[in-house]
Amino acid sequence: MKHTYDYPRPAVTTDCVALRFSAGHLKLVLIQRAHKPFKNAWALPGGFLDMDEDLKTCVCRELEEETGITNVFVEQIKAYGTVDRDPRGRTVSVAFLGLMNPDDSQLDAGDDASDAQWFRIDQLPKLAFDHGQVIKDALALLRTKVRSEPIGFELLPKKFPLRDLQRLYEIILDQSFDKRNFRRRILDLGVLVDVGQVEKNSKHRAAKLYRFDRKKYKQMKKNEVAFKL
Amino acid sequence: MKHTYDYPRPAVTTDCVALRFSAGHLKLVLIQRAHKPFKNAWALPGGFLDMDEDLKTCVCRELEEETGITNVFVEQIKAYGTVDRDPRGRTVSVAFLGLMNPDDSQLDAGDDASDAQWFRIDQLPKLAFDHGQVIKDALALLRTKVRSEPIGFELLPKKFPLRDLQRLYEIILDQSFDKRNFRRRILDLGVLVDVGQVEKNSKHRAAKLYRFDRKKYKQMKKNEVAFKL
DNA sequence: GCAAAAGTGTTTCGGGTACACCCATGT
DNA sequence: ACATGGGTGTACCCGAAACACTTTTGC
Known part of the structure; x- marks a missing residue:
């Protein structure tokens, strides 16, 4: 089924900077891309917004689909919408910071998720799109919030x-x-x-x-x- | 001309909480709605994202089109995307805080702008959509940022x-x-x-x-x- | 000359920082 | 008994807060 509008519309996606604290380190879950663009680079889990779900619902659903992770505290970082951030077409992505209990962070090798992996945040691989910036912003938000709100406990x-x-x-x-x-x-x-x-x-x-x-x-x-x- | 996609897409808009400091008060520019929904209620200036402009470009353009205001310091607040925030259809809006020099804040009675008006932030009228919440978030952001960054000077x-x-x-x-x-x-x-x-x-x-x-x-x-x- | 706002130092107080030893437990 | 980490109190110092008077200028 096709969907038609009078004016062009960007795609809307969500992305998640999902963090876990284990073995004395903050770790981030990434997914290796199988196709161009950024083939073999690593990307944040995320995907397209469904028409009947809120942004938070979307980011939690995508995270579960791609990594098997559930039960995550999520907090919006901001929207990213530069014109050329995705070479495949105009996309506006709303990024979230996700924090989880270390016991809830077993990766599930789902179909989408075969290449999900945890990385120490100080040892990240090559990243796709503007995800490097998103991660920087996520960590800055975490540092700010952890000083003034009890979000550390989520980890x-x-x-x-x-x-x-x-x-x-x-x-x-x-x-x-x-x-x-x-x-x-x-x-x-x-x-x-x-x-x-x-x-x-x-x-x-x-x-x-x-x-x-x-x-x-x-x-x-x-x-x-x-x-x- | 029509635009067709394989999956449905929400509309993407930007909204601006544009503030001015004058006569000892913070003031906010709003536009009175002429049509349903929220007919006669007041709304933040804003509008649809063009495919070839960044989010910041969009919010500045819309602000100028609807109020005549230019030369505004803008900073993103966050994206708003609950399913039913606009009764006309699914819309994701990226909101911005806008700060301006009081000398640059003459309202221009443009076609779109005939009903733009400044309100003291402690004397706001009935607001359309979720704009009340957006304004609350904008002021919270302003209060946080003004303590740790030199953004007060923008006003x-x-x-x-x-x-x-x-x-x-x-x-x-x-x-x-x-x-x-x-x-x-x-x-x-x-x-x-x-x-x-x-x-x-x-x-x-x-x-x-x-x-x-x-x-x-x-x-x-x-x-x-x-x-x- | 007086009303109104500009400009200017010092003292006090409290919160943050620095710091070291004894205790409980598993091996 | 010893090695490892758990748990606890005090003294000091610096930066924030409190506080009042003199100066300038327009009317």
Whole structure:
């Protein structure tokens, strides 16, 4: 079936900068292109917007179709629409930052997804289209937001030791924190609760586990207390 | 001439939250709709993306066509694409924040523009589509950016007294600053230069005029000194 | 000469930063 | 018992905030 309009229209797509925190590194999922243009280069997962779905729905659907990943926190970065960004035709792409629990990030070798792979963000391959810029913008957004909103927790399991939270912040912000100061600052915010458990399989003394308490965070916002790291 | 595609495509538009600072208030330009839907409600200037123009080009062109305003600093807010945001059909709109020198903001009664008007942002009329949300997001972006980037100057003439700069910041951030502390902070950044002139037509003692020095700002950034208010 | 706004330094206070040792646990 | 990482308190310093008077100029 064909679709006809009085004026030409660009294609609208979404792309996802899907990040995972594991083994002390931020990792990004990319898909190797099988065809021209940018054959064999790596691209962000993404695809065309359906007429009956919102932008967020689209980016989550495409991410699942191409990588098998579900259950992702997504936040819009911005729209990219330079005239020649896709040599095949005019395309406007809305990019999203996707953050996930490391337990939810097993790649599924779907049909579309046979060439999906995780890359450390400091070891990226040749990228297709303007995806290099999109990734830069995504990381800049992550760095900004992680300081003023509790989005770091989206990259950790429900229960986590403070050490992991500190390492995550250190990796994202590319700076190191004093352990005591970091713990005080985070705990004084009052949005973490001790779940009363400790790590399993610790090689030495096991660390307490905490979880982020969304209700307490909302309360804190209502009281106009800022989340500032 | 008709344009045909294998899959349906949403229309792509841009919208502009164009702000001006005058008489101690932030003002926003809106256009009254003559037709359904949202007949007689007020809407942001904006329109369809042409196939050979970038998003920024589009929003500037539409703003000029509908209001006569040119010479605007524009910065993307985000894309809006919920399924039912325009009852006439699926539309994805990329919204921009537009800031202008108050001298450049005379409204031009063009054909499209006969009903363009400035409104104080705290006295807005009934708005069409999701434009209320877009405006909220625009102001949030302005508040964030004005603290970490020198975009406030886009809302002032080339030469301005420090008093006006302080009033602008106070209006945007909805808080008052101590005059001496404000001046010290701004001047210590080292990005303002005394132009060696004073205000004309002052009713009393005339204030010195300053201008923002973009070169010094770039130098400052290169030295990794932060612009923080 | 007076009304109105411009311009200018110092003190105080609090939050952020620096810093080191004991504890618990697995091997 | 030892190696490894977990967990904890205090002192200092710097930058932000508070604060009031003199100067200039138009009327």
